[in-house]
Amino acid sequence: MNDKCIFFDVCQTKEHCSVDCIRYAEMTYLINHSGLPATLIKRNTLTPDKVDYDAFMYLADIKDEIVDFVNNGRNLYIYSTTTGNGKTTWLSKLLKSYFNQIWAGNGFRTRGYYIDLPAFFMDLKDAINHPSDDLEERKEFLKNVDLLCVDSISPITVSEFEINHLSNIVDHRINNGLATIYGSNLDENGLLRFFGTRLKSRIFNSSEIIRFQGVDRRSQKWSTHKF
Numbered sequence: 001m002n003d004k005c006i007f008f009d010v011c012q013t014k015e016h017c018s019v020d021c022i023r024y025a026e027m028t029y030l031i032n033h034s035g036l037p038a039t040l041i042k043r044n045t046l047t048p049d050k051v052d053y054d055a056f057m058y059l060a061d062i063k064d065e066i067v068d069f070v071n072n073g074r075n076l077y078i079y080s081t082t083t084g085n086g087k088t089t090w091l092s093k094l095l096k097s098y099f100n101q102i103w104a105g106n107g108f109r110t111r112g113y114y115i116d117l118p119a120f121f122m123d124l125k126d127a128i129n130h131p132s133d134d135l136e137e138r139k140e141f142l143k144n145v146d147l148l149c150v151d152s153i154s155p156i157t158v159s160e161f162e163i164n165h166l167s168n169i170v171d172h173r174i175n176n177g178l179a180t181i182y183g184s185n186l187d188e189n190g191l192l193r194f195f196g197t198r199l200k201s202r203i204f205n206s207s208e209i210i211r212f213q214g215v216d217r218r219s220q221k222w223s224t225h226k227f
Helices: 022-032 050-064 066-071 087-102 117-129 133-144 160-175 188-195 197-204
Strands: 075-079 112-116 147-153 179-184 208-211
Touching: 022 087, 050 066, 050 087, 050 208, 066 087, 075 087, 075 197, 087 112, 087 147, 087 179, 112 117, 112 133, 117 133, 117 147, 117 160, 133 160, 160 179, 160 197, 188 197
Parallel strands: 075 179, 075 208, 112 147, 147 179
Antiparallel strands: none
16 A cells, blocks of 8 residues: 555545556656645644634635636735744645646646745845756746745845846736735735835735734644644
């Protein structure tokens, strides 16, 4: 049996599990080319604070209809000024749900990608002294991938150089009707303060806004729940 499959715990035919399973092969390809770190690949369950229940329910509905969300080029901005209450996990859930709904017949094409924004900015800075064709190809890829998840939009000092690169990606995706999901610790005013008027407008004003208000629960064990 292939207990490395992310569906192993819920697969109804795991008694006959094989590495030759097409679903496993397609999903493994999508996930291995998604940018998701190992901690976000595994199945994670969340229980919201009461104050976030409606937000979780709304995201669960989007998760179920994620293909329509992507095909319609919708954008989502999930934010909380508190850390550790599920934003990043939700980004990974939405991305993996998209993979799960489009894997059949995908033909080993990369369809969705996750980036940690501070790490991406660090790659951009490194490329100044060490130019990389791979990075240029990556930026073009980020402009055009079906679903892009941009995480860790946070109160960091960013340069005009970094803002221009991010704006270029965001503008292209909006202008071409491509879906983007953002995870952030910044509200509207914070986004304006750290990223400027133009980028704040393009990200915040073009997105559906989901706010989490629950406490930091990283030190707690998330209880089993349908989310």
